[in-house]
Structure formats: structure tokens, C-alpha cells
Amino acid sequence: MIATRPVDLDPKLAAELVRAARRLGHNPTDAEDLAQECMLAYARGGFQGRSSLRTWLYRILWNRHVDLLRSRHASAPRPETISGPESDDDVRRLVREALGRLPDLQRAVLVLRYFEGLPYAEVAEILDRPEGTLHADCFRALEALYDVLVGKHGLEKVKEWL
């Protein structure tokens, strides 16, 4: 017997978790599993109401993501792209590829801040970073993204995308 509380999550939240997991670099199956683990943690009554439910779920997602990465062999190839709607030649694909090359924390900061649209305070809570540090992390992540994109495609090309 697993459940001690009902799973009555807003389906929209569950969909957000899957999407965020995919943007963190997981394949669809792993992303579903990660989201389901979050929901099961909620079903088991782990949510104490000390933060918003969304923040708490994203935090679990992040912790499970880190656990999963640690449990894999160091030699296993890192995912190179971030999942999203397939498109052939547009900026989105190139940006996703570039995000895939960033260190995990930087990628998570940008995904949560820009793709999931969460405020800094919430991202800081999820990633367990002080808010000021998170601002600095975000700035460094943007600089790292610039280096990757401009390094690969050239400044002129990147400017054309804007």
C-alpha cells in the first residue's frame, strides 16, 4: 500500500513537471517517471505547506534529477538537447542545444526562470540557493550561454535571431 493521501493535483501542475523535467534534459519516459515521483511524494503526504505546492514539487523534481544524474555512470553521455516541439532549422533548436551544453545548475536556473517563468525567489527556493546568489548564478548562466552560442554560430548570426 503506497498512498496515505489522495493524489488530487491540478493536472496542469503535473504537465508542468513533465515539461520541466524534459527541459532539464530527460527523455520522455524519465521525465514522466520524475514527475510521477513528485506526485507520489505528494500522495504520501510529504507536503507540509511550508512553501507553495508548486515550489515544493519543483524542488523534489530538482532533487530527484540530481540523484538520477549521480546514480548514472560518469561515463554516460550527457543529454545534448532540451526537449520541446520539434522544428527543423529555427532558433529554438539551437538555443535548446546550447542549453544542453551548460552545467546542470546553470541550465536549471535558465529553464526555471525563462521557460517555466518562475520568479527568482521561487527558483532560489527550489535550487536551495540564497536569492542573491541565484541572481549571480543567472547572470553567469546567461554569459555561459552567450559563449556557447557565439562560439558556435558567431556574433552576427546570433544577432540576426533577435
Place this chain on the structure above:
Amino acid sequence: MSCPGPEILMRAVDGDDAEVVDHLNECGPCRERTARARMMASLLREAAFEEGVERVRPARRRVPWFPLAAAVFLIGFCLVLIVGDRSAPPVPAEERRPSATQDEPADPIIQKLGSSSFREQGEAAQQLEEMGTEALSALERAAKSENEQIREWADKIRKRIAETDRRIQELIAQLARENPEDRRKAGDALVTYGRRAVPALETAAKSENPRLRGAAANLLALLRAARGGGGADTESAPIISLVWLARHQGPGGSWSAEDPRCYDRLKSQGKCGAAPGANDCDIGVTGLALLAFLGAGYSNLSKDTYDGVCFGEVVKEGTQFLIRQQGGDGRIGGKSMRDHFQATCALLEAFGLTGSKLFEEPAKKALRFTLNMQNRDGGWGDSDESGWAVYVLFSADTDGLAVPRSAWDGIRGWCERSANPKDLKATALALLARILSDRNRGPKDSEAAERLLHDLPEPHDIRAEYWLHASTALYQYDGPSGDAWSTWSRSLKNAVLKTQRSDRMQCGYGSWESAGEGNVSGTALNTLSLETYYRYANVLGAPHK
């Protein structure tokens, strides 16, 4: 003056730190770093916008829209009654009909494309793109606007809409492919387009190709649930069905199969139009209804209260009723073994959930009686009875109570012998019994799973008991992430959510009616199906306890 750190520069990127502006005017390297970061931030916003990402806002207090809307409607209605006849001259039909341009919901949004605020422009563009073809005629007019900014935006959005439509059509064509992996990928991609994909999916759901039709219908249900159609966004289907069950529990703690009544503890009591089920099986339906509560994690100790009813009280009264029906030999009820099995499952799950001594002895006695009654052929009568015995053994095993190997072998053999390819309920039970007994799966199981997937749940044909058996079996077969379970689960959710009664003003709100099973049974069984993935863990590879 020393340069500010990245924390301060990030605030400059976000444009909300005036103090650093002076420094940036003087310091070239910092200015350049900030400009690079700003460029990347814009690019990311653009990419997120292109992907149609809805901005997630911090959690807000839920606004009671329904009472507010009802109040506004009533006030408006009264005003019309009071003032309308006296003050308003009759409006000619021609004037009542809005002009073509005023009627376009896209028009006011298009005006925002000409705003001086980038944010307003971006939000308007996103709204128009989400409207898709609905916005096309307004965009065509906007493309001839005198305002250059509006013209440029209109062109850009039209191209995006056309590109998105093309992509959606490609993905829909992939839904008809033979390879399930291709279909799954296409489905995943279509879901990310949200409501933009709905019109095309609605057309595909009427296709003559059954594979395409099924996949499109499932995706539509997912998208509608995610958007909040039918109340699925605000209250989960299992909760409202449990509230319905709670309201229909009789004063003695039981549920009546043949004469279901509403015993609302707050409102009036009496007949409510719920459909009756079979005669003489109150003990069985009471067991089923309790299983629905226990499966969602509510025990006699729960304090959760919904709609004025404490679920813990419901479980307490229901289990006490069952214990009162138990004879000295452990049998619960007098006539049907099926009743006994369903009631036994409820007591076993109550014991498993709470570990309480209140349930320990009755559950063990009921289990002993069950084991003693196993026939030499390994079954317990017909497939209806033996099928529920499988759940008794499973619940007991999950609770760590001793289930002899011979009992598993017996029921496994019996199910296999009685399985008939045309009888899908028996096929599901045989699959379940094999997996639970052997804790692994073989070629026979794949064949059985394939057969079940040929008869996916459809909203027009509710077969709640079959759905529950097949859900449990397929979840054990390859849940929670396998193809068979995923395919089944999508169809199940679609069929179950679509058929749950959704009229809040009716007593039946939250219930289901399953052919020949009555409302109580149908509601309990469908709730259990929805709870499948968290009721039990997948047992593949796990030893018996």
C-alpha cells in the same frame, strides 16, 4: 570605483536597478557583459514564447469565480427586469447584429500590437498566435493597417500560425503510423501545442482510421483536462466521486446496490434518481465503495472533510458494518462469495493502511475462510468470484499476511484454464493472476496485453469492472512507464473523465453509471480504476512477502 558583482549586473539585465546605470555608463566591460546577458535573456524569452510557454505565475489564492459570476449574473438579470422594459427602446434587429469588425474577438488584441510597451506587444502576439486560424481574418486586415508596427507583427504572426498548422498536420499524420514509438512521440509533441492543436485533433478524431481516431480522441481529452474542461482542473475526479459515494452511504454504514438513496448529511434525504444495481449485493458494493476510499488513502483515522462529510467517518462506519456481517467462520455475508471477497479486500486494505487491531482479526479470519474455500481446481466458482479472490490474495500478500504458494498456483492455473480469448475480463484476470503469482512476465502475458489493447475504454461503452481488471493487470504488466499501460491509461482517463457526471446542480455530480452495475458499483469501480497507479506498486521482480 570597483565594479559591481554579477548579482547586481543581473538586476541591470532585468532593468530594475537604477543605481547600477551610472556605473554602466562609465564602465565599458560591465556595459558589455550586461549587454551580452540581456541579449541572451531576450533570446530565451523569445524561444520560450515561440514554444508557446504559458508564463507560470506565483501561486495565487483561488478566486471563487462561480459564486461571483452567479452573483453578477443575478444582479444583472434583476436590473434588466427592473430597468429594461422602461428605459430601453426596442433595438432593431439590424442594430443588434454586430458589425463584422466589432465581432472579431481578435480586433482589440490587434490594437495592442501597436502599443509602445514591448511587453504588451509580446502578450498580444502570443494571444493571437494561440488563437490560430480564429485570428486569421483579423490579421489579414491588420496586414493592411496604416500602422507599420501592426503590419509587421501581423505578417510575422500569420507566418507563425501557418508554420504551426503545417507542423500540427504533420504530427497528426504520424499518429496513424504503425510504430507505437512514432505515435507516442507525435502525441507528446502535439500536447505541447496546447489548444492550437485542438481543431485539427477534433477533425482527426472523426477519421475512419481507428488508430488515428483513438489517438486523437485521447489527446483531446488530455488537452481538455489540462485546460480545465469539465471541472477536472479544480477538483480531481476521484475526490468528487468519493463525495458522491459518501453522500449515498446509508445510516448503518452500508451502501445499497438495489435502492441507492442520497443520505446527504447536510441537505434533504431521499431518492435521488441513482440507478439501481443487482439485488442482494449490498455487502459487495459496500466493500467496493470502501475500497475506493482506502485506495485513495483514506482510513477510519482520516480527518479530511469534503462537502461537510468526514471521509474517516465514512470508512469507519462502512468497515464496522462489514465486521458486523462477519460470521464465526470468517465469511462476510451469507450468499455470494463475490460479496465476501469484495468485503474481505476492504478489510485487508483497511488493515494494511492502518495496521489497526480493529481490522487485524476480522481481516485474517476472512482470509482464512477464503483460503479454506478454494476448490480443488484452484478457483472459487465462476470467473466473477475467482477474479475477486485474486485481489484478496494480492491485498493479503501486500499486507504481509501469509498466502500459501499453493493458493497462488491454484488460482493461476484456474485462470489460465478458464481464460477465453473472447472474454476480455477473464483475459485480464488471467494476466493479473499470472503476474502476481510468478512476479515476472512471459510471451503469454504479452499476447494477453495485446488483446486488451484491442479493446480500449470508450466513453460510449462503460464497462467499469472490465476496466478495473484490465487497468490493474496492465499496470502490473508494464506500469508505470511502459507502452501498454500508457496507451491503456490514456484511453481510460479519456473515457472515465468524459463520462463522470459533471452537472454540479444534480445529485449525481461525480458519479458514473455502468451498464447493469448501478451507480454505486459503477462509481466505486471507476474510482478504483483511476486510482490504479498509486493503489499498488508494480510487483514485477519483487518477492512475495
